[in-house]
Amino acid sequence: MKISICSKKEGLDSLVDERFGRAENFTIIDMDTMVIETIKNSAKNEASGAGGEAVKLISKYNVDTAVVPHLGPKAEKAMEAFEIKTVSQEDYKTVGEILEAYKSGKLKEIIKKKGLTRL
């Protein structure tokens, strides 16, 4: 079971990134083995649709749950299509803080909003 966290740099002390599609890196943690891997977000400089492309990227790393800031409508739709669960990163500042909060069940699942999206 793997989770991904939007991060500025590498390691547990790294600050989280407040954007998903254009985040600097994704820190991917295998919750069974606690192996931590940081990958560059290759979707960061896409002309459009960075969110969808970033979802595709983390899906390649078999991420089951993505810890995310606010998600745009395209990223939201892509998470659903790639069957990745999303939880909110709240106001936690570092990757380590998020990991602890996730372990203790403090991060809430993001329920898809019904409202104005134009897809």
Add this chain to the structure above:
Amino acid sequence: MKIAVLSGKGGTGKTTVTSNFAVNIKNSLSLDSDVEEPNLHIFMDMKNSASEPVHTLYPSIDKELCNLCGKCGDFCNYNAIIPAKNQVIIFSESCHDCGGCKLVCPNGAITYKKREIGKIFKGRSKYNTELHYGLLNIGEMSGVKIIDQLKKYSNLDEKTIFIDSPPGTSCATVAAVEDVDYAIIVSEPTPFGVSDMKMVVEMLREMKTPFGLIINKAGLGDGEIYNYCEDENIEILGEIPFDKKIAELYADGKIFSDTLPEYQNFFSDIYKKIVEGRRSL
């Protein structure tokens, strides 16, 4: 003959200049290609316009044929098509209608559907000239298709066509200027006008489009524009003074040379100069 009117900076007088040419050059057709915010039809007082839709295409997947190989998603530069776990998601508004995903699909699973992105309006102005303009729907990313269609309809060699272009130097401006015989830059002699005009000059030189400059609101700002034109060997076709009478007519939605006849020759003389310059090439 097609003449584009452009500026770089917004609000320098593109529409003012276009409308004044339109009423002073007999039998001309004017096109407003600033499809995000057209307003030439307001100045020209357009009557009884007829509209037609402009469409763009976006992919649609036959799930029976698709094996989620991922080639379409890898090809698309705009992430408009993304093969996922058990489905392919399509963001139709991100699609630039290049047709590439269908070409790379090895299974023939992609066809295209059309959707409307805006309209073209055609009619006649109060001054009895022909006028067409495009209008992009709110939220759409690109008006290039509408501009291309506007220009395609108007491909009449015998007519003089004035194209009111969008500000800036992005895809929409390039589409407006593409294939014209001449471009008129309208700039104001302020540091902002000159700064944006430099980008337009660079764009036009790259496109190998001959051009000249009309300075609007002359008397404002500083002398940089004159030095720049001298250094760069840019022809100044004429200057419209920063004049309260002109500003008042503009604010009333009027075409100033229609009320101030001393300016009628100003526009027809510039036009003659451009035509003669073309002949001598």
